[in-house]
Amino acid sequence: MAMSTLLVSLVATSVVMYFISKASWKIGAILNFLIGIFLISYVFALSTGTTSELGTLFGQKLQLIWTNASYYFSLVSLLVIVSVMLFAIKWLDSQKYPAAFNMFLLMMTAGSLGVFMAADLITLYIFWEIAVLSSMLIVPMGKKESRKAAVVYAVMSASGTYMYLYGAFLAFQRYGTLNISEIAKHMVSDPSTGIKATIFLLLASAGIAKSGIFPLHTWLRIAHGNAPDAFSAVLSGQLVKLGSYVLMVSVAALPSLKIFSNIPFYSGIPATNYFLIALGATSIIIGTLMAIKQDDMKMLIAFSSVANGGYILIGIGTMDPIGFEGGVLHVFNHALAAAVIFMAFASVVYRTHTKKISELGGLIHKMPITFLAYLFAIISLAGIPPMSGFISKWMIYQALVRKGMFITAFIAFFGSIGSFLYVFRPLAGVFLGQLPKKYKDVKEVSPIMWLPMVILVTISLIIGIWPFPILKPIEGMRMDFGIAPTMKIADSSHWLIKGFAGNWNPVLVFNLFLIGFVIAYILYTLFPRPKKVDLLAPHKKEGAPINIYTGGEFIYNPDLYQYNTKFYAGFERMYEKHPSWEKLLEMLAKFFYDLGEWVHGWFFRPSPSAYTFWVTLTILIVFWVRW
């Protein structure tokens, strides 16, 4: 099947899916999942370089092309989406609009795939909007706050999109083509730096808005935090990656190093790229600091997405071979980790109906599989071996240190250590600690819901130990973009990943960890067997105190003995009076409202006299100006 046929029929199928789901949403969800599986196999079967044509739009051919980048990004997206589709088969029974959810999810899939396949800017834009539109219609299916979230999401996304559109047409007007590779060629030979930089930044701004980079990051908190729970996984794991893709297109597919070679800023990185890197770094700081203080677990991970978007941008922005690969690989890592985390949260919310960390606790006793999935996901998110998250962070650090970008490196380190803090907060507050009394009858979610999490986590683990399959398309992508085409970073024959400064062997490291674990286990079994302390004693028997250290006090209500409010109080206190960018943007929105009020007050007064006045005034002004 040609790519164009696929995309068009996907969009059409999604509408059909609505009616199928209307009859029975379960069948719809299963069909969705099967379509997802088919898409994955389709993606595997396509060979790079395949082109396809979608049609003609105002004289421009809408072209699709299958590249390494398309393969990689589509695969990552589909992994996330298909998992969520599987997850949704059960999860949807807690939702109000399952039919619409199925429809828009499938339409969004089509849109995302189209974005990755697009060979020209306008095709990209069309599918981009399809993805945004359909996702925007899923967001308000959540709780009350999600309505506002949808609006914020739409506006923020649109602000980036329209800047992109402006940039695309500016490029078209100047170079007479919309094809990305053609534009790249023209831009390299274009002498005007100002125009090039404008086009570059305008194109990138869509990515900035979508992947939640600093000035346009605020929608993530509200949208990811309030969207239907399982869809947050798609939002954070997949849709945000559309932004990363556009950033990659504007930074790498248009070879920024060559285009802006006349404005080097620092260590061979052009000022334009450095500007993006600075934005990415700011996002890391904001994302990390804000994530640390969130009490709403979904918002917490939403802010972490802001921070991780920053990593991706920094990695890609350096245009260093290792940094670029790291940035691109981070897309995969963050996608999987965020998807699993959000699905785990969705499971928690599914059972407990709250997403406040301070109202939860001790769910490990009830939902151990969800807990384990979450645990491995955060290990990946925090960038700790043996999960795959470490590899990309390692690569990004290599690039930063190699380029001597110490301040950026500092921020990256800050974000990385900060990520330990914020991922630990839900771990401690939701899954560990004391189980509140009202959740004593909570059960583990059904296998349909935990299976996708387990699968994704396993993939992440396997890639963390044997990253070469995923590094292959990334290296291909790097070759396509001509970033150090001779350099080889992944050396699968020696099981090595080669950095500029030292290599490492993920298999060995995993084995060492395994050996360490085995030794520890042997030691563990050598010594006396422990006596079990039943942490659930107060739940099981009325009047049984909890049997842990309480300073000699008898505590019967475990809710009281749970530390999850203001987890990092000592640290949070240090920046509680921080300035808020979100408030600033809200002020901007308010400004437009007030402007409307003002306009209304001045020009649309409810009296004919005022109209007459304005008519007269206009006549006079126009005559005065024209004479």
Place this chain on the structure above:
Amino acid sequence: MVYGISIILIGIGIYGLMTQKNLFKHIVSLSIIDTAVNIFIVATGYVSNGKAPIYTRALPGFSPNSFVDPLPQALVLTAIVIGVGTLALGASLLVRVKEKHSSINVENMKGVGE
């Protein structure tokens, strides 16, 4: 001179529209503007020492150049008719406005929000 009068009349009409609180006076002002425009139109057709634009052998010294322009008068007729129609509609609307909002003074009208 006549142009001046019509322009002054237009000004008066606009002044009336801008300053009057009573909606009926708005209609009056509008009709003043109408009239002013009509005067203006008629005035454009004026040719000094012109003759009635009628072909006839009875008059001596007949020359098309000395005709006044007949067309503006025809236009004015139409314009007047339309103006009257407008006024009638406005007046009838005002009756209903008075019924609904209990006044035709802009400041005293009830239920006129946004």
Place this chain on the structure above:
Amino acid sequence: MKERTIWEQIADSFRSRSIWMLHYCTGCGAMELPPTMTARFDMERFGITPMATPRQADIMLITGYLNTKTLRRVIYTYEQMADPKYVVGFGSCTINGGIYFDSYSTINRLDYYIPVDVYIAGCMPRPEAILEAFNYLMEKIRKGEADGWKRYKENYDWYKQNQIRSLGEVYVHDEFHE
């Protein structure tokens, strides 16, 4: 007394050289501990160190008199300690109730309720006496004679009976009634 295995003997000798204590300081006896710990007498040279929680501790110091309210906590804490565990009773209060022996709520004999391995007489015992007691305890542990924790297990019902007799049942279980 059962014969100890070689491993138990080794373990006991380690236990005797590394005593981590939890002090349950209800009375004036705690006053005497700081000089015992600091430069003048330096308890640490015997491997004796204070610990923060019952889970980590080996010995429990009951430094002063107990009443019905505090005894419940002592028992609760004692049961949270890991075996092998030892109890040291400080001063006459733990032995016979001390000067408050005739109060309605004073516990007169501690070892009705939990097994005490070493009593230190005096009101209050001086640091020298404390060190002497610790030495004695170490000796006992090394020989495997400090078996209070075993006795507590073996005679659990008896201890429980005593405890309930003195303390009574608690009827309302919540944080405000204990």
Place this chain on the structure above:
Amino acid sequence: MISLLIAIPLLLAFISIIWRSLSKPLFFLASFTNIVILITSWFPNGVEIHAMGNWKPPFGINLVFDNASFYAALVVNAFFLLTSLLPGLVGNYGIPLMLLMAAANGFVLTGDLFNSFVFMEIITITAVTIASKKENFYNAFKYLILGGIAGSIYLLATIFAYASTGSLNMAHVSMAGISSSSLVAITTLYAIGLGVEAKLFPLNGWVSGVYGGNDLAPVILGTSVSFAALYMVGRLFGTVFHGNGAEVLYTLALITIVIGEVAALRQRNLLKTFAYSSVAQAGVVVAMLSKGTGTAMGLAYFHLTNDAVAKFVIFLVAGFLVYNYKNLNGVFKKHKVLGASFSIASFSLVGFPLFAGFQSKLRIIMEAFSMKDYLFPSVMLLATLIEVGYVVRWNVKLWFEEETQEKAETPVIASTLALILALVLITVFIKPDIFLGGAMKMGNALADTKDYIQGVLSVVKGGM
């Protein structure tokens, strides 16, 4: 034949004064006949003149039937036909609607400046009558005052044109050289005079009151009459005055776009929100018209067609909702078809892909860029951004908020109609030529002054 477009509605209107109960079917008959007439003379591809009373141009009143007026008449009558299919909406207003249809057709077809003034005044009067539905008298009155002033200014401009050229025939005026100072006066006055009907800032104060006041006015005024008025803008400034005065239009249009969107953002009333949105769209169209080239004008009318279709659906649905529910939260859960059509139409308005608005908006931006105009696209995109805000807000509110009320009866015809038009919008996205072909012909016809002059002044055909 073409004169019948004006004559039939007029005739049927007078007939229905006698048989009032017949007004609805007669209205349908009138609009249907008009459409049939138009279809039989599909795209003349030239200029046909229908001289009234057989006065040959430049004398007398004549109707000009070329690609531009055909397309405009087609759109105008199509919306009348659609409206006539909704008897509930038409109510007692069959007669004014027929008169309005006659006037709008005349306005579109006439080749005479003064005649166009007459038709415009009739449009104003009938539109005011329609606007006064649902006791919306005060707003109708305001509209009347503003329309009256606009009419006077329009008349003044016409007289100036006559005074400086000695002719009222558009082709003749266009051909005759006018001194530049007169031209400034004429074009300025025309810009202001048309500005009221074309909803240009600051002459659009009436829009929210009239569109927001009842369910019929926005449906017909926001589509047909807007189109007619904006057609005249293109005719006058594109054909007759050769783009003179375009900068006034351009400036006013840009301000209109921003002001309209900002005012719409602030609105809490569904009808008024989209009233202001239609103000902004008119701004976009006028800005494009002021470019003066055939392509630009064609795209403007393409956009206007899309906008009109979308607005028809939106106002239809909105009118139904506003007058049947006190609280609009989540009403679409009860009216899924209406909701879907509304959403599609509003997304088309924004210019999301999959819908018609995308085609026109992107083309307009592209055309503006190719003319090296960087300001208009940015203003337009900013406006679209604001538009996204309120369109999404309304959609979310209407679809997803918690609903509370009893369900009102679903209007079957309206739903069907709305759905069909929504599907048309999707079809136009896939095959833009449905609207684009005609619009481009129209734009080219408007831009081609020479052809127009030649056609009018040499060819005479028909007559009553």
Place this chain on the structure above:
Amino acid sequence: MVAAYKALFNLVLGFFLVLSLEGVGRKITARVQRRIGPPWYQNFIDVFKALSKHPFSNGWVFDFGVLMALGGAMATAMIVPMGSTTWTPFPNSDNFFVIMYLFAVGALGMAMGMVGSGNPWASIGVSRALTQMLGYELPYLIVISSTIFYYKTASIHKLVELQKNGWNLLVMPLGGIIAFISLMGMLGKKPFDISTAPAEIASGPMTELSGKYLGLLHIMHVFAMFVEVSLFVDVFLGGGNLGWYLVKFIVVWVLAVLISSVLPRFRIEQMLKFYWGVPLGLAFLNALFVLLGWTL
């Protein structure tokens, strides 16, 4: 196979070295405080005694956390080079960042297991420990980054080799001092023992640990300290044979103990402010010097 023996040697040496040094440290502290102090082998006794007790387990995550902590720490200890290429078990994987992050596995395991005990004191302790990490790691990583930038390698054994002509401490003394201050935080020595503060939060993460859990975690702590000090020695104090390495190790250790024995404890935000003040600034200054080539 040789690598495996070397790794094993790393573990054995690390265990005995650090455990005895801990005892020595206690002795030194006691002497500073004019006490006699325990014997140098006291910590061996403590560890084995703890292992011999009959512990309590607070659920499987508690056990799992402890094992993960110990496993992670041992894995890291197996990679760390000891002062020369000869004593580098895995020359291809001794990348600094790998060690740093592998190390975090242990920390995460500990944190998870301890919070899994269900005790809020443990949670507070972990929260403090993580916050503290944010403090000391940043200056440290900046200094290490500038070192890597200067020597163009992140491989520890190569760094050691490159220091043949002069210790890195002498090349960038500022960096060395900052790294040492950070090392104090890493070791959890006073004034940076905020996370375990026994008098405030009942020894923090270790609140619920009993018997062998305490012992295993102590061993984990031993390996952690071994890694931390080794890294400092390797990166700043140059190479040499094993003997020299041990001498340097002991010197660094004793210095840290001496400093910590005379200082009181910081509060958590004081500690953050401290690290983000002068040390971080100086670390950046050091980085600037390296960039400008102003090294000794």
